[in-house]
Amino acid sequence: MRHNLLFALAALGLASAPALAADPIEGLARTCNNCHGTGGVSVGYSMPSIAGLSETYLKNILMEWKSGARASANMTRLIKGYTDEEIAALAGYYSKLPWTAQVQPAAKELLAKGKDVTERCETCHGATGGQPDDKETPRLNGQWAKYLELEMLKYRDEGFQMTHKKMMKNTRKMEEGDVATAAKYYGAQSK
Amino acid sequence: MSQINRREFVKAIAAASSAAAVSVPLSACAGPGAKRASGGAKARVVVIGGGYGGATAAKYVKLLDGDIEVTLIEPNAVYTSCPLSNEVISGHRDIKTLQVGYDGLKKRGVHVLQDMVIGVDRTKKVVTTKGGKKLEYDALVMSPGVEFHYDNIAGYSEAVINDIPHAWKAGEQTLILQKQLMAMPDGGKFVIVVPKGPFRCPPGPYERASLAASYLKHHGKTKSKIIILDANDSHSKKGLFQQAWKAMYGFEKEGMGTNGMIEWVKASEGGTVNKLDVASKTVHSDFVDLKADVLNIIPAHKAGKIAVDTGLAKESGWCKVVPMTMASAEDENIYTIGDSCVAGEMALYGNPNANFDMPKSAHIAMTQAKVAAAAIVAKVNGLPTPQPYYANTCYSIVGDDYGFSVAHQYRVENGTFKYIKEGSGVSPMAMPDKSPVPAIYRKLEAEYADGWVRNVMADAFG
Incomplete structure (x- = not known):
């Protein structure tokens, strides 16, 4: 427990633990931080935070990119350089870090509209995105709205090979103008 | 590893936030190799x-x-x-x-x-x-x-960089080049001189040409030219750049005197600039003499x-x-x-x-x-x-x-x-x-x- 806690604190820059310097998974994860933020907490709007996402979700998506089943503009290239064991370890590592919601305030009207247009999402992602139904489903509360919008564009685009049929079906049913609204709704949620 | 106990975590954060840095060395760290300064x-x-x-x-x-x-x-x-x-x-x-x-x-x-x-x-x-x-x-x-080396091009020196910016260390230089590009009249020539590699940011010169073309296109200055004189025979992401240039900026083919807004002249076809006339902003290579309206020379560099x-x-x-x-x-x-x-x-x-x-x-x-x-x-x-x-x-x-x-x-x-x-x-x-x-x-x-x-x-x- 103590070691675990140190991992989390060190990743957030709140404590230091020299033993982590020699930890191979820490070393690998440090390269992920460049794009996904120190400790997996992103501050770039188009890049997702990955700290605190479920292990199953992370592992699934990374392995789908590696096999080529799922498209990505860039992760499909990078992830092929990692072994399956490293991918599993990275998924485990980031899943044990706490989720940091980057709450992006939105106007009351937008939130009301957002609640409305995300009704179809609730069953799996929970009312505010913070309580997903199962471990295969990512949490959305306080994830970057820009990133969520781009993800939905991927699901809606027939030329972009995605794997989750339910997501493709549901996002394609949405009105075009509602995509950004839905994304902003989840970005504004704290839990 | 088990899941972190959230309450313990929150408590730890609260404690940590009162100090600039909390150091919790593990027992393994106090090994025989530990030094004291x-x-x-x-x-x-x-x-x-x-x-x-x-x-x-x-x-x-x-x-x-x-x-x-x-x-x-x-x-x-x-x-x-x-x-x-x-x-x-x-x-x-x-x-x-x-x-x-x-x-x-x-x-x-x-x-x-x-x-x-x-x-x-x-x-x-x-x-x-x-x-x-x-x-x-x-x-x-x-x-x-990196340290810039200006001596590969006769007539070029650090003294001219406010007039002929490199914009290869960002800041003031970036803004000088921005101002010059925006002041360039339609039909002007924006010349980018690329040094022999290795140089920092390998795709940088070609991205610069692309974005300058985007600026000129959107501001009705479509008669302008961007000419890259390159001391190399190939470059980073070349296929992708040329594909994009064809799609957006009328790029025809490699070499000088082509149609389209961007021209790329490689080393073996005269891309290596070896002489500069500062007053007229004219650059010379073994095969090419080119007068620029905006001249951007990226100097060679080393450690x-x-x-x-x-x-x-x-x-x-x-x-x-x-x-x-x-x-x-x-x-x-x-x-x-x-x-x-x-x-x-x-x-x-x-x-x-x-x-x-x-x-x-x-x-x-x-x-x-x-x-x-x-x-x-x-x-x-x-x-x-x-x-x-x-x-x-x-x-x-x-x-x-x-x-x-x-x-x-x-x-x-x-x-x-x-x-x-x-x-x-x-x-x-x-x-x-x-x-x-x-x-x-x-x-x-x-x-x-x-x-x-x-x-x-x-x-x-x-």
């Missing part, structure tokens, strides 16, 4: 240069071991990111979004000294600054970036002066490194990272089998810095040398909703760098069935470039 700190690390590499090294040493004293020495109070500064030149981005100070590092307990290092005594392990300070170190991180003066850049003007740790091949107490080092084979574009050197990019400088930081902390604490991982991602923006990237990965096997080909490569030029790449791919990468720069700036300086 004079003055109470476990060890003293001095970092020369506050760019992406130096800032990251300072931050990650402190993150991994708060008991190590870290001093970063940098002459400027504000850093301007070179990555994405081409968007400033073309008016697509405010330079303020690329600027960052050193308060983030100070909050983490890094001493930041606004000064310049003028000498390193490798025997006594002392750094001397212009301001007259002498700092002892147990480990020195050398991250000075930063302090790295050379310290005797670390013996081979071909760049610093050679030990792959496991990023320590200098010349001195085990100095870690040479970033643009001043050469890690792997030298850049040889055009040879498909030779693309295993590390490009001079912010991203690679940061992963090198993290390797160096972990190696330093492990050494100080008597831990085994960590396994290093090097990665690069480099985005280029070429127009509205149009970007692409290259990824590189390297590991170390038997003490030598190994390029991980299966985890590297450029964005696709076509889909596997030969159909065109859907527009969404290019849009996503243009968007990711912005997210990337925000995260690398925060990961280095925050």
Whole structure:
């Protein structure tokens, strides 16, 4: 427990633990931080935070990119350089870090509209995105709205090979103008 | 490993927030290799240069071991990111979004000294600054970036750069070139002179040409030309650039005197500029004499002066490194990272089998810095040398909703760098069935470039 806690604190820059310097998974994860933020907490709007996402979700998506089943503009290239064991370890590592919601305030009207247009999402992602139904489903509360919008564009685009049929079906049913609204709704949620 | 107890975590954060840095050494750290430096700190690390590499090294040493004293020495109070500064030149981005100070590092307990290092005594392990300070170190991180060499082109010198900007170190130079581009009348010639590689930011000159074309196109200056005179016969992401230029800027083919807004002249066809007439902004090569309206000469460069003066850049003007740790091949107490080092084979574009050197990019400088930081902390604490991982991602923006990237990965096997080909490569030029790449791919990468720069700036300086 103590070691675990140190991992989390060190990743957030709140404590230091020299033993982590020699930890191979820490070393690998440090390269992920460049794009996904120190400790997996992103501050770039188009890049997702990955700290605190479920292990199953992370592992699934990374392995789908590696096999080529799922498209990505860039992760499909990078992830092929990692072994399956490293991918599993990275998924485990980031899943044990706490989720940091980057709450992006939105106007009351937008939130009301957002609640409305995300009704179809609730069953799996929970009312505010913070309580997903199962471990295969990512949490959305306080994830970057820009990133969520781009993800939905991927699901809606027939030329972009995605794997989750339910997501493709549901996002394609949405009105075009509602995509950004839905994304902003989840970005504004704290839990 | 079990899930973190959230209550315990929250309590720990509350406790931690009352101190600048909480150091909780594990029992394994107090091994026989642990050293004590004079003055109470476990060890003293001095970092020369506050760019992406130096800032990251300072931050990650402190993150991994708060008991190590870290001093970063940098002459400027504000850093301007070179990555994405081409968007400033073309008016697509405010330079303020690329600027960052050193308060983030100070909050983490890094001493930041606004000064310049003028000498390193490798025997006594002392750094001397212009301001007259002498700092002892147990480990020195050398991250000075590049030094420009103006003497390859007759008539060219540092004295002319306010008139003929390089804009290859971002900041004032970026804004000078922006102003000149925007003042250029329709039908003008914007000439970019590219030095022989290796140079920092391998796709940079071509991204600059693309974004300048985007600016000119959107401002009705469509009779203008952008001519790249290149001292190399190939370049980074060439296929992707030319595909984009054809799609957006009427690019015809390589060589001079073609239709389309962008022309690319390679070394073997007269691209190597060797003479400049400053007054008329005319550049000459063996085959070409070209008068520019806006002239952007990127000077040749080598390792930063302090790295050379310290005797670390013996081979071909760049610093050679030990792959496991990023320590200098010349001195085990100095870690040479970033643009001043050469890690792997030298850049040889055009040879498909030779693309295993590390490009001079912010991203690679940061992963090198993290390797160096972990190696330093492990050494100080008597831990085994960590396994290093090097990665690069480099985005280029070429127009509205149009970007692409290259990824590189390297590991170390038997003490030598190994390029991980299966985890590297450029964005696709076509889909596997030969159909065109859907527009969404290019849009996503243009968007990711912005997210990337925000995260690398925060990961280095925050």
